Amino acid sequence: MAVNNKSSQNEERLEKAWMRRALALARKAYGQTSPNPMVGALVVRSGKIVGEGYHHMAGQPHAEIEALKDAISRNERTQGATLVVTLEPCSTHGRTPPCTEAIIQAGIKRVIAGACDPNPRHEGRGFDVLTKAGVEVTRGVESQACAELNRCFNHWIVTHTPYVTLKCAMTLDGRIATATGESKWITGPAARRETMRLRRGAEAVLVGVNTVIQDDPRLTVRDLGKGRGHQPWRILLDPTARIPLSAGLLNDEFRERTVVVVGTSAKRTRIVELQKRVEVLCIGSEGRELALRDLMRHLGQREIMHLLIEGGGETHSHFVKTRLVNEVCFFYAPKILGGLGARRGVGGLGAEGKNDFMFLNNVSTKLLGGDLLVRGLCQPGV
Numbered sequence: 001m002a003v004n005n006k007s008s009q010n011e012e013r014l015e016k017a018w019m020r021r022a023l024a025l026a027r028k029a030y031g032q033t034s035p036n037p038m039v040g041a042l043v044v045r046s047g048k049i050v051g052e053g054y055h056h057m058a059g060q061p062h063a064e065i066e067a068l069k070d071a072i073s074r075n076e077r078t079q080g081a082t083l084v085v086t087l088e089p090c091s092t093h094g095r096t097p098p099c100t101e102a103i104i105q106a107g108i109k110r111v112i113a114g115a116c117d118p119n120p121r122h123e124g125r126g127f128d129v130l131t132k133a134g135v136e137v138t139r140g141v142e143s144q145a146c147a148e149l150n151r152c153f154n155h156w157i158v159t160h161t162p163y164v165t166l167k168c169a170m171t172l173d174g175r176i177a178t179a180t181g182e183s184k185w186i187t188g189p190a191a192r193r194e195t196m197r198l199r200r201g202a203e204a205v206l207v208g209v210n211t212v213i214q215d216d217p218r219l220t221v222r223d224l225g226k227g228r229g230h231q232p233w234r235i236l237l238d239p240t241a242r243i244p245l246s247a248g249l250l251n252d253e254f255r256e257r258t259v260v261v262v263g264t265s266a267k268r269t270r271i272v273e274l275q276k277r278v279e280v281l282c283i284g285s286e287g288r289e290l291a292l293r294d295l296m297r298h299l300g301q302r303e304i305m306h307l308l309i310e311g312g313g314e315t316h317s318h319f320v321k322t323r324l325v326n327e328v329c330f331f332y333a334p335k336i337l338g339g340l341g342a343r344r345g346v347g348g349l350g351a352e353g354k355n356d357f358m359f360l361n362n363v364s365t366k367l368l369g370g371d372l373l374v375r376g377l378c379q380p381g382v
Contacts, residue, residue, distance in 0.1 A: 042083070
């Protein structure tokens with residue numbers, strides 16, 4: 001019995017090691033697979049990895065197909081082999097044929113999977129197809145890591161709205177700018193590189209009009225090399241359409257990926273001027289503020305899975321108050337600004353009592369040069 005237990009433990013450790021390798025492959029496509037999830041896969045024969053692959057981008061072969069093709073290119077047989085994959089293989093025809101068909105045709109004997117398909121309409125269907133075809137299925141290996149890999153996709157596919165990350169760079173006392181609006185640069189180069197990484201993983205970046213008037217940001221991924229995905233959509237909240245027509249967002253080479261969101265009170269003549277440059281989206285209002293839930297549904301329909309919010313304080317406050325934030329990334333610089341007039345990372349009137357607090361869990365910290373990144377998930381329903 002002890003020998004069998006030891007053998008089982010060794011097999012479990014090996015399966016986890018394979019899955020971690022598949023996860024590493026999947027992460028190579030960070031920021032490139034939208035609106036599909038990141039997926040990595042291996043073909044294993046006699047305990048040896050003989051094929052590897054990952055999903056590169058939508059419309060291209062899925063990870064399972066890439067791994068099978070890699071094994072064949074190495075003159076390795078797939079008949080009787082094991083396939084390790086981070087996500088349940090698809091069983092429906094989308095942009096590409098079902099992976100379950102290819103797995104069965106390749107003669108795969110066993111499939112080791114990490115996460116189940118998060119789509120309620122498809123969850124477990126791929127496993128059922130494989131099991132009925134005589135393929136042994138083991139699921140749940142490194143399941144948490146596999147699910148977290150596609151946290152944004154999982155949220156979008158279930159809710160049909162974007163996963164929202166609120167990013168803010170602040171001094172230790174929570175200020176994002178001086179009373180006169182000066183804000184460059186609060187954090188250092190390492191923190192700014194991390195911001196570029198966050199942008200690369202988002203389909204859209206959102207700011208409020210005050211940020212544009214004050215800073216004239218471009219909101220682009222500046223280290224985006226060839227084959228590294230595309231620039232995110234740039235969403236500007238501008239209820240009364242007062243953005244200066246000279247703003248960089250309206251005139252640079254990415255203006256076709258810019259959307260100005262206005263309210264019903266915006267002047268028609270102003271909207272027409274903006275439409276000559278960029279797309280304009282008109283949504284309703286909730287009091288003096290835009291109806292953000294309507295905006296989220298619209299962005300979800302546009303296959304925007306991950307929305308990164310980058311300012312300013314009043315925009316942050318509106319999303320926090322509406323309980324639309326899923327995750328926060330707060331960068332703290334070792335500086336103190338002070339002053340009643342200095343601008344805060346989260347503005348508005350703030351919480352009236354402890355029941356209005358936004359609580360975080362899964363909080364982590366990371367030093368980036370001299371700055372500190374605090375990251376946490378917003379508790380649902382709190």
